[in-house]
Amino acid sequence: MRGYVLEVADAAPAIHVNARQVRRRALLHAGDQISIGGAQLLVLGEHAPEPCPERVTPDVALAPGAVALRGVGGVRSGAVLMVAPTLELGADGLPLGPSVDDARVRLFAVQGRPALLASGLAAAAWPRVNGHTVASAWLQDGDQIAIGAQRYIVDAPAAAARAAAAAAFIPHEAARPEDTAGPRREVWWLLLTAAVIALVLALLLAVRR
Incomplete structure (x- = not known):
């Protein structure tokens, strides 16, 4: 929105x-x-975010700045958390320390596509992505994530560029009829006009004879 x-x-x-x-x-x-x-x-x-399968293979490395969370609410407002190559947050939405339990929200990427996966959390504590409660989700650049009192915006410029390029490219075999209707209609109209003219000339010649 x-x-x-x-x-x-x-x-x-x-x-x-x-x-x-x-x-x-x-x-x-x-x-x-x-x-x-x-x-x-x-x-x-x-639209509700598309869920991410639990069994995926996260990328083992990410380019610096490829995926990050920008804090816009809560105690982390104004801070930037890097996903490099993973980021784990607790049920309160804050980065987990060395001593942690099983309740967490993990952020990572699969072939450069950002994703979120919650584990060990009660349904009432699941994160929200763009207002929708999710246990897992594929993320997009600009999505807002709310975990506890913390709010983050997803910064994934490379993923956004790939999505824009994919949307702009239409394979030739997938082109719709209306995409090429203009030139083809012009050709058929010219052929039809030529056929009518030829028919009229043939009739005139037949009458004169």
């Missing part, structure tokens, strides 16, 4: 987006939580 703006009137009660008060206006993103008094609203993404 892109391009939605929340505007606050002068007489409106205090409105917060992700625990930050909005004075005038705020650009909303999928996964944002809006608080109006005691009411809580969650902005959902248009």
